[in-house]
Amino acid sequence: METRRDRQRAATVAEIKAAARKLLVAGGVSAVGLRAVARELGLSAPALYRYFASHEDLISAVVADLYDELTAYLVAERDTSGDLGEQLFLVAGGLRTWALEHPAEFGLLFGAPVPNPNADDHELTPGHQAAMRFGAVFKDLVAKVYRQQPFPSPPEELLGAELVAQLTQKSEFFDGMPPGAVYLSLTYWTRLYGLICMEVFGQLHWALDDAGAYFDAQLREIGEALGLDCPPAE
Amino acid sequence: METRRDRQRAATVAEIKAAARKLLVAGGVSAVGLRAVARELGLSAPALYRYFASHEDLISAVVADLYDELTAYLVAERDTSGDLGEQLFLVAGGLRTWALEHPAEFGLLFGAPVPNPNADDHELTPGHQAAMRFGAVFKDLVAKVYRQQPFPSPPEELLGAELVAQLTQKSEFFDGMPPGAVYLSLTYWTRLYGLICMEVFGQLHWALDDAGAYFDAQLREIGEALGLDCPPAE
DNA sequence: CGCGATGGTGAACACCGTTAACTGTTAACG
DNA sequence: CGTTAACAGTTAACGGTGTTCACCATCGCG
Numbered sequence A, B: 001m002e003t004r005r006d007r008q009r010a011a012t013v014a015e016i017k018a019a020a021r022k023l024l025v026a027g028g029v030s031a032v033g034l035r036a037v038a039r040e041l042g043l044s045a046p047a048l049y050r051y052f053a054s055h056e057d058l059i060s061a062v063v064a065d066l067y068d069e070l071t072a073y074l075v076a077e078r079d080t081s082g083d084l085g086e087q088l089f090l091v092a093g094g095l096r097t098w099a100l101e102h103p104a105e106f107g108l109l110f111g112a113p114v115p116n117p118n119a120d121d122h123e124l125t126p127g128h129q130a131a132m133r134f135g136a137v138f139k140d141l142v143a144k145v146y147r148q149q150p151f152p153s154p155p156e157e158l159l160g161a162e163l164v165a166q167l168t169q170k171s172e173f174f175d176g177m178p179p180g181a182v183y184l185s186l187t188y189w190t191r192l193y194g195l196i197c198m199e200v201f202g203q204l205h206w207a208l209d210d211a212g213a214y215f216d217a218q219l220r221e222i223g224e225a226l227g228l229d230c231p232p233a234e
Numbered sequence C: 001c002g003c004g005a006t007g008g009t010g011a012a013c014a015c016c017g018t019t020a021a022c023t024g025t026t027a028a029c030g
Numbered sequence D: 001c002g003t004t005a006a007c008a009g010t011t012a013a014c015g016g017t018g019t020t021c022a023c024c025a026t027c028g029c030g
Helices: A004-027 A034-040 A045-050 A055-078 A084-101 A103-110 A126-148 A161-169 A179-200 A212-225 B004-027 B034-040 B045-050 B055-078 B084-101 B103-110 B126-148 B161-169 B179-200 B212-225
Strands: none
Touching: A004 A034, A004 A055, A004 A103, A034 A045, A034 A055, A055 A084, A055 A103, A055 A126, A084 A103, A084 A126, A084 A179, A084 A212, A103 A179, A126 A179, A161 A179, A161 B212, A179 A212, A179 B179, A179 B212, A212 B161, A212 B179, B004 B034, B004 B055, B004 B103, B034 B045, B034 B055, B055 B084, B055 B103, B055 B126, B084 B103, B084 B126, B084 B179, B084 B212, B103 B179, B126 B179, B161 B179, B179 B212
8 A cells, every 4th residue: 555655665766766867967977976865855865764774776766767758758759650660760860869968877877887797796776777668669679660561681691590590589579570681670670879989979069060861871771771661851 | 308317207208197097997087096006106196196187187087098099000001902992991890899899998088978068168178188199090091992993972962051161171180081072081080989879888799799790791891881891701 | 752773963084086285406698 | 537317216195096984864564
C-alpha cells in the first residue's frame, strides 16, 4: 500500500533528481556534486544518503530518467507520421535535435563510459534497463520497416562468412531478420551514433559550420541503402 | 643553449608524464590526479607546479603526447604499403587497433570533450595542435588518394544546395577537392570515428561479440564508395 | 500511549586541486 | 672566488569533494 510517507519520499526523490539535472544543464557533469545538489534544496549532504546509496547511484538514476525522457520524446516524434519510412527519419532527426538541445545530458548518456573493462559484469542498473528501452525504439522500428518492405540484401562477399555467422546468431534478437538486414540495421544505428556524437562533441567544427545539411545528406544515403525512397534535398 | 638544468628538467617532465600515463592506463582518466602522480615518483603535490601550471595543463600535455604517439603509429602503419588505396585501409585499421589496445588513452582523446560552446575561442593548446597534426594524416592521405584516382561523385540531389555551398567553401582546406569529394572524405572519417567509438566504448556489445568482422565490412563499404577496388572478405 | 522506523543534523575522515611561505641547491655573473 | 638570483623542493593551509558515524527529532503504526 502507499502510505503518506511513501508519497512524500517519492516527491523528495523527484526533487533531488530535478536539482541534479538543473545543475547538470547549468555546469556540465562535473557540476553535479552531492553537496551542490543538497545545497540546491536546502539540505545537508548526508541527508541524500537516505535516498541514494551513493553519488554514483544518484547519477545513475538521473541517467535512467534521461533515457526515459529521450525515449518518450522520440516516440512522440515518431508518431508524427504514419509512414514507417518517414518514422525512421523522424526518429533519427529527433535524436539529433534532442542531443543538440541537451548537450550536457547527451554527453552524460553517450559519452565515454567508465573505463571499467568489466565485460562480464552484466550490471542491470536502472540506467542499463532504460538504455535497453531506448534502443528498443530503434530496433523495433527498423524491424517493422523491414517487415513492410525488406531491405535490399548487401552482396554476400561484402560481409564475409564470419560476420554472416555472427549476424545469423543474433538473428532471433532482431525479429528473425536475415543477416544482411541485421547488418543494414546496425549500419543505420552506427552511422547515426557517429554523426551525432561528432557534432555534439564539437569534433566536426573544423570541417563544417552547420552540420545540419551534412546530417540530412547522410541520412538520405542511409535510407537509400535501406531501400527507402527519400525525397531529394531542398 | 641547453644547460644541464634544462636537461634535468626535461627528464623530470618526461617522468611526470610517464607516471601520469601509467596511472591513466591503470585506473582511467579519473585516476590521474595531481597528488597521485606526485606520489608515483616520490614528490610532493605542489612540486609538480614547477613543471605544469595546473592539473589541466598536465593532462593537456599528455593528450598532446598521446596524439603524437598515435600519429607516429599510424604513419608507420600507413608506410607498410605503397599503394594509396591500401594505405587508407591501413590507417583506418591502425586507428582501431590502437584504440582497442589503449582504451583509456582513446577515451581521453576522443571522449566527450569539454561542454564549452566557445566556438570563437580558438584555443591553440598543444593538445589542439597535436590533434591537427593527427587529423592531417587522414586529410592528406585522402587528398592524395583523390589526386591519384578521383572519387565517383555522389549525385547532386543527395547533397543539396546548401551542403554543396558549405563544402565548396571548405574546398581549399581540402587541397582543392570538389564538394562531392570533400563529402566523401568526411563520410570516411565520420563513419570510421563512429565505428571505433562505439566499439571501444562498449556500446556495441549487445549486438556483436567481436566487432572486427563488422568493422572490416564497413571499411570495404566505405572504400567502395570511394571507388577503390577492395578485396572481398576472407 | 509508546516504540520503532524515518529523515535530518553536525562532526569527522580521507582525498582532491591549489596557493603561500619557506629552505636548500645550483647556475650565472661581476 | 664570492655574491646573487633563479630553481626545485618542502610543509602548512584553504576550500572543495564523497562518505561514514553518532546523535536527535519526528511521524506513523500497533
